[in-house]
Amino acid sequence: MDARPRTAESLHASFVDGSATAAEICEAALARIASRDSELGAMLALDADRARARAAALDALPDRRLSGPLAGVPVAVKDNICTSGVATTAGSRALERFVPPYSATAVERLERAGAIVIGKTNCDEFAMGSSSEHSAFGPVRNPWAPERTPGGSSGGSAAAVAAGYVPVALGSDTGGSVRQPAALCGCVGVRPTYGRVSRHGLIAFASSLDQIGTLSATVRDGAALLQVIAGPDSRDATTARVDVPDWGAAIDGGLQRCRVGFPRHLMDGGVDAEVAEAVEAAAAALAALGADVRECRLAYADLAVPVYYLVATAEASSNLARYDGVAYGHRTPRGGSLREMYERSRAEGFGAEVKRRIMLGTYILSAGYYDAYYVRAQEARARIAEDYRQLLSDFEMLVLPTSPTPAFPLGERLQDPVSMYLSDVFTVGASLAGLPALSLPCGATREGLPIGLQLIGRPFDEATLLRVAHAYEREAGGWRFGPSGSGGRGRA
Amino acid sequence: MPAEREDFPVARVAALARLELSPTEAERYRSQLTRVLELVGQVAGARFEATGSDVAHEAAAGERPDAVLPSLPADAALANAPDASRPAGLVRVPKVIG
Numbered sequence: 095m096d097a098r099p100r101t102a103e104s105l106h107a108s109f110v111d112g113s114a115t116a117a118e119i120c121e122a123a124l125a126r127i128a129s130r131d132s133e134l135g136a137m138l139a140l141d142a143d144r145a146r147a148r149a150a151a152l153d154a155l156p157d158r159r160l161s162g163p164l165a166g167v168p169v170a171v172k173d174n175i176c177t178s179g180v181a182t183t184a185g186s187r188a189l190e191r192f193v194p195p196y197s198a199t200a201v202e203r204l205e206r207a208g209a210i211v212i213g214k215t216n217c218d219e220f221a222m223g224s225s226s227e228h229s230a231f232g233p234v235r236n237p238w239a240p241e242r243t244p245g246g247s248s249g250g251s252a253a254a255v256a257a258g259y260v261p262v263a264l265g266s267d268t269g270g271s272v273r274q275p276a277a278l279c280g281c282v283g284v285r286p287t288y289g290r291v292s293r294h295g296l297i298a299f300a301s302s303l304d305q306i307g308t309l310s311a312t313v314r315d316g317a318a319l320l321q322v323i324a325g326p327d328s329r330d331a332t333t334a335r336v337d338v339p340d341w342g343a344a345i346d347g348g349l350q351r352c353r354v355g356f357p358r359h360l361m362d363g364g365v366d367a368e369v370a371e372a373v374e375a376a377a378a379a380l381a382a383l384g385a386d387v388r389e390c391r392l393a394y395a396d397l398a399v400p401v402y403y404l405v406a407t408a409e410a411s412s413n414l415a416r417y418d419g420v421a422y423g424h425r426t427p428r429g430g431s432l433r434e435m436y437e438r439s440r441a442e443g444f445g446a447e448v449k450r451r452i453m454l455g456t457y458i459l460s461a462g463y464y465d466a467y468y469v470r471a472q473e474a475r476a477r478i479a480e481d482y483r484q485l486l487s488d489f490e491m492l493v494l495p496t497s498p499t500p501a502f503p504l505g506e507r508l509q510d511p512v513s514m515y516l517s518d519v520f521t522v523g524a525s526l527a528g529l530p531a532l533s534l535p536c537g538a539t540r541e542g543l544p545i546g547l548q549l550i551g552r553p554f555d556e557a558t559l560l561r562v563a564h565a566y567e568r569e570a571g572g573w574r575f576g577p578s579g580s581g582g583r584g585r586a
Numbered sequence: 587m588p589a590e591r592e593d594f595p596v597a598r599v600a601a602l603a604r605l606e607l608s609p610t611e612a613e614r615y616r617s618q619l620t621r622v623l624e625l626v627g628q629v630a631g632a633r634f635e636a637t638g639s640d641v642a643h644e645a646a647a648g649e650r651p652d653a654v655l656p657s658l659p660a661d662a663a664l665a666n667a668p669d670a671s672r673p674a675g676l677v678r679v680p681k682v683i684g
Contacts, residue, residue, distance in 0.1 A: 193666065400626040441607065457595070474634050
């Protein structure tokens with residue numbers, strides 16, 4: 095079998111037609127990880143024995159055509175998504191020895207579809223970060239430029255796809271944690287509509303915002319992965335009882351007369367010139383493909399980052415109260431009273447960014463500040479959601495940059511939380527409004543760093559995003575192997 | 587209404603959040619979070635008209651029967667506890683009653 099990275103679609107086809115065994119596919123993925131991950135740090139745990147056993151079971155099936163839509167496809171899973179019997183740390187010392195007794199619904203559905211879970215990917219601690227540097231187990235490096243970050247918090251999943259370890263991976267997106275690393279690593283990232291994918295087994299950060307999403311080499315691969323994990327789940331009451339369409343069947347539909355809004359004003363300040371240039375060119379390319387692209391205005395866009403950091407940290411301070419050293423997770427060896435045990439266990443278990451967010455959230459929920467911050471943030475959030483609702487009644491989707499800059503150097507924003515938070519300026523809006531959004535590559539800087547284009551759609555209309563993204567991807571030259579020869583991938 | 591340019595009250599908040607901080611950490615967080623408050627503070631001073639919009643697509647979410655379903659066996663639930671008595675089905679914590 096050809097050992098170079100391939101798409102999930104191609105690997106599954108080879109498995110079904112017998113030109114490759116699941117064992118060969120699995121070994122090729124493990125070999126690529128072994129050859130490069132000491133440099134990149136994208137993987138926190140490999141599950142090689144179980145992956146090989148699953149591959150062997152797939153190869154033993156009497157009829158491979160009945161083996162599931164992702165049969166033979168190796169998948170990596172972000173380490174804040176529970177995997178039964180496999181350590182799940184969320185990038186935190188607090189959960190360093192935590193082994194979940196159950197798998198997330200999304201993981202169960204992947205395995206039922208025949209996918210082979212290869213291992214767990216590194217991430218910012220509890221998914222709090224935009225650079226994957228806030229992991230207790232070391233930073234992730236960008237496969238395109240290892241002295242730079244892959245973005246975050248799903249940086250390990252994005253790097254695993256960009257480096258060709260696996261064609262598809264699961265991530266989670268609270269304020270952009272799938273889309274921004276997808277942009278910085280040159281892959282496709284989908285944040286589905288809030289309620290589209292079950293969060294049962296996703297370690298909670300901010301429950302009104304968290305969504306499991308996909309990272310993939312191609313739009314079609316992303317659609318295939320999303321197809322498998324989407325749909326209602328009785329174990330997550332926030333999943334929506336909405337039909338899941340056949341996204342793969344509709345993906346070739348093209349974009350004739352699709353009404354696309356372009357809030358160009360967002361790029362007026364603080365956006366890297368090469369990013370702005372690439373996004374302008376992408377909007378023009380969509381128009382050339384037949385879309386009706388018109389300028390529009392997001393009136394409350396400048397409030398999105400402050401509102402996001404108020405809502406998300408308030409929810410985080412509540413969700414992370416459970417890490418008290420009692421039922422699971424780190425307990426201090428220093429002893430003390432019950433209260434001292436709580437305070438010491440949490441001090442030793444959490445890293446700096448998590449402590450910052452817990453304290454900010456605790457502050458804004460505290461007496462005397464709740465109305466001024468939390469209540470006001472909820473009002474502003476509703477206003478932002480209404481802003482999107484009105485625009486998306488005129489347009490089928492919006493197009494804007496995913497990130498204001500390409501991948502930035504490791505360490506550059508680590509001691510400056512405000513600068514790091516502003517990395518999310520284009521992604522938090524869709525999160526606050528609960529909308530589906532997708533990032534796909536739209537070129538590269540002169541230095542060769544990937545640039546991402548973001549599409550934001552109507553609730554539960556992932557189909558339009560996938561269809562338009564697929565048409566653009568085809569026009570832009572499609573997916574191809576990268577020039578580095580080290581497992582990276584590029585786009586024409 | 588919070589005062590403008592208020593220093594972040596690290597000691598009070600860390601106590602509420604059950605976080606032990608060293609003096610060095612406390613000083614670093616005070617400085618960083620004071621700057622973050624300036625960023626998020628623009629929301630505190632704003633006024634917004636009420637809207638009918640909400641992000642939770644409530645119409646789409648369903649209810650389920652109020653029925654008892656199987657849960658994790660006690661052994662599995664205790665397997666990750668830092669200090670547990672499996673035969674008793676309990677986790678141990680420092681004594682809180684004299």
